[in-house]
Amino acid sequence: MPRLLAHLFSLALLGAMLIPALREPPADSFPLSDYPMFSQERASPEMILEQALAVLPDGRRRPLPSLISAENHEVLQSMMTIHREVHAGSARARAFCQAIARRVAADEEFRSAVAVEIASSRFDAVAYFEGAPEPLDRVVLMRCEMPSVEAP
Amino acid sequence: MRELVDRLVWPRMPAERLAALRIFVGLYATIYLVIRLTHLYSYTDLPASAFAPVGVLRLLSAPPPVWTSRLALLLLYPLSWALLFGYRHRLLAPAFALLLLWVLTLSNSFGKILHTDNLLVIYVSVLAVSPAAEAYAMDARGRSVPAPDGRYGWAVQLMAAACVMVYLLAGSAKLRDAGFAFFDGETLRNYVAFSNVRKIELGSHHSPLAPLLLPYPRFFSTLAGFSLLIELGAPVALLNRRLGVAWAIAIWAFHVGVLAMMAIGFFFQITAVAFLPFFRVERLIARILPRAVRKKISSDGDFLLA
Known part of the structure; x- marks a missing residue:
C-alpha cells in the first residue's frame, strides 16, 4: 500500500474508532464501540x-x-x-x-x-x-x- | 518534525515482525473460530423478531438469509488458514477480514453486544491491507526477506494505536458515566458482585476468588485506581518500546484480574495476542518453531528464516 494511502487508512480507522464515543448519547456497536462496560456508577449492590x-x-x-x-x-x-x-x-x-x-x-x-x-x-x-x-x-x-x- | 512523525507512524521494522503478528493473529482466529463454531452457528437462524442489528448489519431490516450466514461461516475456516500461512494474502486476507466482520457482527446483533472480539476484527483488518505476507509466508517462498521498512512498521504501529485507543475509550467512558465516583471502589466492587451473581443465577460458573475479596472495599478502591490509570494512561505505550511493553504487561494483568474476579474472559487479551504489537514478536517465532522445521522450510526457499 502506498504511504499516503496507508496514512489515510490509519486516519480513517482511528477516526472511526473515536466516533461512537463522540456521539451524543455515545453509541455502542460492533466492532466500533464506546466501550461502556462497567462505566455506569453503581452505588447500590x-x-x-x-x-x-x-x-x-x-x-x-x-x-x-x-x-x-x-x-x-x-x-x-x-x-x-x-x-x-x-x-x-x-x-x-x-x-x-x-x-x-x-x-x-x-x-x-x-x-x-x-x-x-x-x-x-x-x-x-x-x-x-x-x-x-x-x-x-x-x-x-x-x-x-x-x-x-x-x-x- | 517529520522525523518524529516517522518514528511514530512509519517506523522502520523488519518484515518478520509484521509477518509474526499475522501468524499469531491468524492462529488465534483459526483456533477461536473452531472453538466458537457451535456458538456462531447458533446465530445463523435466530428468529427475525430477535434481530437487533448493529454495525454493518444495520443496513438490513431482517437477519440475512440463513444460507448466506452459514456459507459465510463455512468460508471463514479455510480463509483463516490462508491468513495464518500467508497464502494469496492480498486477495484472501481482505476476504477473511470482511467475512469475519460479517459473522461476528451477526453474533452481536441479537440484543447483546459483547466486547471481546472488537480488537480481533480490527487487527485482522489492518493485517489484510498490509504487507504481512512478505516473510514467514507461503507467498514469500523463493524470495529473500525484504529489508526493514516503514511500511511494516506502519501496520504494527497502527495495531498498537488501535489497542491503545480501545482502552483510552474504556477509561474515558468510566470517567464520563461514573465520574470520580469510580475511584471510591464501591462501583467496581458492586460490578464484581453483580457479575458473579448473574453468572450463578443464569446457571453458569462464577469466580471462586470474588467471594473472598468482596469483604474488602479498600481493595476495590485500589483496583479502580489502577484500572483507570492504565486505561487513561494507555497513550504512553506509543511513546517508546519499553513503555509499550510495560503497559502491555499491566493491561494483560488487568485482564487476568477481570477473569479471576468476574469470570469474564477476553480471550484475545488473555492469550496476550492483542498485546503482541508492543513486542519484538519475530524473536518469539524464531524460538518456538522447532529447529528441524525452521531448517527444512528455510532450505525450501527462504520461506522462514532467510
Missing part, C-alpha cells in the same frame, strides 16, 4: 435479574444454564433472550417457557423438575456472598408445568 428456574419436587428453585434457557452458550445473550421473550406478549412468553420445559425434560440433571418458572429476582449482590444468597424478592413472570411423559 442491589440488582434485578430475569432468569429461568427449574422448580424441583421439594419446592426449591435451581437456575437453568443458558443452553437450556436460551439454547445459547453465552450467558449474557441468554439474559437478553429471556428478557425479550418474556416481555413479547403472553402467548410468546408461554411458548418460550414451554420450549424451556421440553429442554429441561430432556436433560438428565434437571428432568426431575416439576415446573419451569421465568422470574424477575432482586438480589443484594454483596450480601449474596456473605451468607444471604436468597433473592430479596422474586416475581414469577411465567410458569409452565413439565410436559407429560408418555409411558413406554
Whole structure:
C-alpha cells in the first residue's frame, strides 16, 4: 500500500474508532464501540435479574444454564433472550417457557423438575456472598408445568 | 518534525515482525473460530423478531438469509488458514477480514453486544491491507526477506494505536458515566458482585476468588485506581518500546484480574495476542518453531528464516 494511502487508512480507522464515543448519547456497536462496560456508577449492590428456574419436587428453585434457557452458550445473550421473550406478549412468553420445559425434560440433571418458572429476582449482590444468597424478592413472570411423559 | 512523525507512524521494522503478528493473529482466529463454531452457528437462524442489528448489519431490516450466514461461516475456516500461512494474502486476507466482520457482527446483533472480539476484527483488518505476507509466508517462498521498512512498521504501529485507543475509550467512558465516583471502589466492587451473581443465577460458573475479596472495599478502591490509570494512561505505550511493553504487561494483568474476579474472559487479551504489537514478536517465532522445521522450510526457499 502506498504511504499516503496507508496514512489515510490509519486516519480513517482511528477516526472511526473515536466516533461512537463522540456521539451524543455515545453509541455502542460492533466492532466500533464506546466501550461502556462497567462505566455506569453503581452505588447500590442491589440488582434485578430475569432468569429461568427449574422448580424441583421439594419446592426449591435451581437456575437453568443458558443452553437450556436460551439454547445459547453465552450467558449474557441468554439474559437478553429471556428478557425479550418474556416481555413479547403472553402467548410468546408461554411458548418460550414451554420450549424451556421440553429442554429441561430432556436433560438428565434437571428432568426431575416439576415446573419451569421465568422470574424477575432482586438480589443484594454483596450480601449474596456473605451468607444471604436468597433473592430479596422474586416475581414469577411465567410458569409452565413439565410436559407429560408418555409411558413406554 | 517529520522525523518524529516517522518514528511514530512509519517506523522502520523488519518484515518478520509484521509477518509474526499475522501468524499469531491468524492462529488465534483459526483456533477461536473452531472453538466458537457451535456458538456462531447458533446465530445463523435466530428468529427475525430477535434481530437487533448493529454495525454493518444495520443496513438490513431482517437477519440475512440463513444460507448466506452459514456459507459465510463455512468460508471463514479455510480463509483463516490462508491468513495464518500467508497464502494469496492480498486477495484472501481482505476476504477473511470482511467475512469475519460479517459473522461476528451477526453474533452481536441479537440484543447483546459483547466486547471481546472488537480488537480481533480490527487487527485482522489492518493485517489484510498490509504487507504481512512478505516473510514467514507461503507467498514469500523463493524470495529473500525484504529489508526493514516503514511500511511494516506502519501496520504494527497502527495495531498498537488501535489497542491503545480501545482502552483510552474504556477509561474515558468510566470517567464520563461514573465520574470520580469510580475511584471510591464501591462501583467496581458492586460490578464484581453483580457479575458473579448473574453468572450463578443464569446457571453458569462464577469466580471462586470474588467471594473472598468482596469483604474488602479498600481493595476495590485500589483496583479502580489502577484500572483507570492504565486505561487513561494507555497513550504512553506509543511513546517508546519499553513503555509499550510495560503497559502491555499491566493491561494483560488487568485482564487476568477481570477473569479471576468476574469470570469474564477476553480471550484475545488473555492469550496476550492483542498485546503482541508492543513486542519484538519475530524473536518469539524464531524460538518456538522447532529447529528441524525452521531448517527444512528455510532450505525450501527462504520461506522462514532467510
